[in-house]
Amino acid sequence: MIRLAYSTFGLTQLPFLDALDAVARAGYEGIEISFHRRQFNPFELADDDLDAVGKRLRRLGLTPACVATASHFFTPSRPHEPSLMTLDLAGRKRRIDLVRRGIQVARRLGVNLVTFGSGFVRDDHVREPGIDPHEVLVDSIRECLREVRDDEDLTLLVEPEPGMFIETLDQGLALIDAVGSPHFALHIDICHAYCSEPDYVGTLQRAAARARYLHISDAREGWNLKIVEDHPEIEFRPDFASTLVYFPLNADFLLVDRALPLYFCEQAPDTAQRERNAALLARAGIAAPPEAIDYRQLYAGASPLDDEIFTYLISVPGLSFDVLERARPILGHLRGARGPARVDRMLANTLTGVAHFHEIPGSGTLDLAASFKALNAGGFDGFGAVELYHHVDSWQQALDDSYRHLAGIDQGRARAARVFAP
Numbered sequence: 001m002i003r004l005a006y007s008t009f010g011l012t013q014l015p016f017l018d019a020l021d022a023v024a025r026a027g028y029e030g031i032e033i034s035f036h037r038r039q040f041n042p043f044e045l046a047d048d049d050l051d052a053v054g055k056r057l058r059r060l061g062l063t064p065a066c067v068a069t070a071s072h073f074f075t076p077s078r079p080h081e082p083s084l085m086t087l088d089l090a091g092r093k094r095r096i097d098l099v100r101r102g103i104q105v106a107r108r109l110g111v112n113l114v115t116f117g118s119g120f121v122r123d124d125h126v127r128e129p130g131i132d133p134h135e136v137l138v139d140s141i142r143e144c145l146r147e148v149r150d151d152e153d154l155t156l157l158v159e160p161e162p163g164m165f166i167e168t169l170d171q172g173l174a175l176i177d178a179v180g181s182p183h184f185a186l187h188i189d190i191c192h193a194y195c196s197e198p199d200y201v202g203t204l205q206r207a208a209a210r211a212r213y214l215h216i217s218d219a220r221e222g223w224n225l226k227i228v229e230d231h232p233e234i235e236f237r238p239d240f241a242s243t244l245v246y247f248p249l250n251a252d253f254l255l256v257d258r259a260l261p262l263y264f265c266e267q268a269p270d271t272a273q274r275e276r277n278a279a280l281l282a283r284a285g286i287a288a289p290p291e292a293i294d295y296r297q298l299y300a301g302a303s304p305l306d307d308e309i310f311t312y313l314i315s316v317p318g319l320s321f322d323v324l325e326r327a328r329p330i331l332g333h334l335r336g337a338r339g340p341a342r343v344d345r346m347l348a349n350t351l352t353g354v355a356h357f358h359e360i361p362g363s364g365t366l367d368l369a370a371s372f373k374a375l376n377a378g379g380f381d382g383f384g385a386v387e388l389y390h391h392v393d394s395w396q397q398a399l400d401d402s403y404r405h406l407a408g409i410d411q412g413r414a415r416a417a418r419v420f421a422p
Helices: 017-028 046-060 087-111 123-127 135-147 169-179 190-196 202-209 271-283 306-313 321-337 368-376 393-406
Strands: 002-005 032-036 065-069 111-117 155-158 184-189 210-217 224-230 242-247 252-256 262-265 291-294 381-386
Touching: 002 017, 002 065, 002 321, 002 368, 002 393, 017 046, 017 123, 017 393, 032 381, 046 087, 065 087, 065 381, 087 111, 087 135, 111 210, 111 224, 135 155, 135 169, 135 184, 155 190, 155 210, 169 184, 184 190, 184 202, 190 202, 190 368, 202 210, 202 368, 224 321, 242 321, 252 271, 252 321, 262 368, 306 321, 381 393
Parallel strands: 002 032, 002 381, 032 065, 065 111, 111 155, 155 184, 184 210, 210 381, 224 242, 262 291
Antiparallel strands: 242 252, 252 262
16 A cells, blocks of 8 residues: 655755644655755754654554655765766775664664665766675665665665666666665665666566665656767667767767757768767768757856756766766757757657656646555555755645545555645
C-alpha cells in the first residue's frame, strides 16, 4: 500500500517548521526530510534542534518517512558532486560524511530510511579507465553502512536516476546484491522509471518487493539529445536521439540531427573540419551540409529556460562541467531562450526520450494509476513522497494539486485517507 508523503525539497522557501505545518495541512500522512544548505543543514543542527523537529512532527501527527541526503547540498551549480564514486578521496569522503549525517539525523528523529544516488561518470573517470567506478561506489556504500548498527531498523537506499551510473532499476538491484547488506535496499522514483524503463509499469511491479520507498512526480516526452566528445568509434541512433558532438581541438559543436544539422563555431571550419563534419553526418544518414551558426552571437544570459537547461546539463555524463557550460548557449538557442525555438519539446537525456523534469502529478503523461497498481501488485508497502523541486515558487499549488490527484487514485483497497484541506 502506498502512503502519501511530501518532500521538503519542494518547500525550501519556507522556514523548516512551517514546511512541516504546510504538509500536514494539505493532508499528507508523511514527510520526507531533505537536507538543504539553508533550510535544513545537518552540519548546523544540534540535538535540540532535531528534538524540536521531532516534537512538531508528533504534534502534527506527521510521519517522517525518509531522510534524503540532498544531491544539491555541496555546490548547487554542480549537484551530485562530489559523489560516492568521485575518484578524489577528499571529495568522496565529503559525500560519505553527508550520508553518515543522514543516518545520525534519522536515528534522532526515529526515521528508518536514508536515501542517496550513485552519482555520474564524470570526466575524471574517463581519464582513469583503469579505475572501476562500480568498485569505488560499492566501497563507499559499505563505508556508509558501518554507521548503521546491526541491531537497529535503519536502511540505506539507492535511487536510480537518468544519466547516473546507476540509472535503471535492474542496475540498482544488481548494486544491492553486490553490496550484500540487509541494511541496503531500493528507492524507486516513478518519474525516473518512466524516463529509463521502456516497460516502466512492468518493471515497477517486478522491482516493487525489493523497494522500501518511492518518489512520485509526473513527466512527458521530450527531445532526446546526447552530448558526446568526438572519437573514432562514435555511433549515432538518429531515430532515438539527436547528438551534439563536441570537438576538443576548437571547442566547436556539431548537431547531428536529420531535420536540423547545425555547426556552432567561432570561425569558418577549415577543410579538415568540414570533412569530419560531413563524415559524421553521413554516418547518421544525413547528406545535407550543416548550417553554420556563429557561437559568439548566441545569447548566453538568463532566461525562463534556465531550470530546464540546468536540469538537462547535469544529467550528461563523461564531460567536464566547462564543456557542458559551453553547450549551454547552444541549448538556449535551440529551445528559444531568445528568439524562436528551433526545438519545441523539453530537453531530454534519457533511455526512453521522456524528459527528466519533475512535474505535478496529473499534469504529464505518466500513468500513475497503473504505476500504483503495479507497485501494489508487486508487494510494495510504504511511503511515496512527492518530489517537486522545480515548483518551489508555486509550492502551495504543487502541494495541493499533487495531493488532490494522488489521493483520488484507487489503490484497490480501502485506506484511511486524511481530509484534504486546500
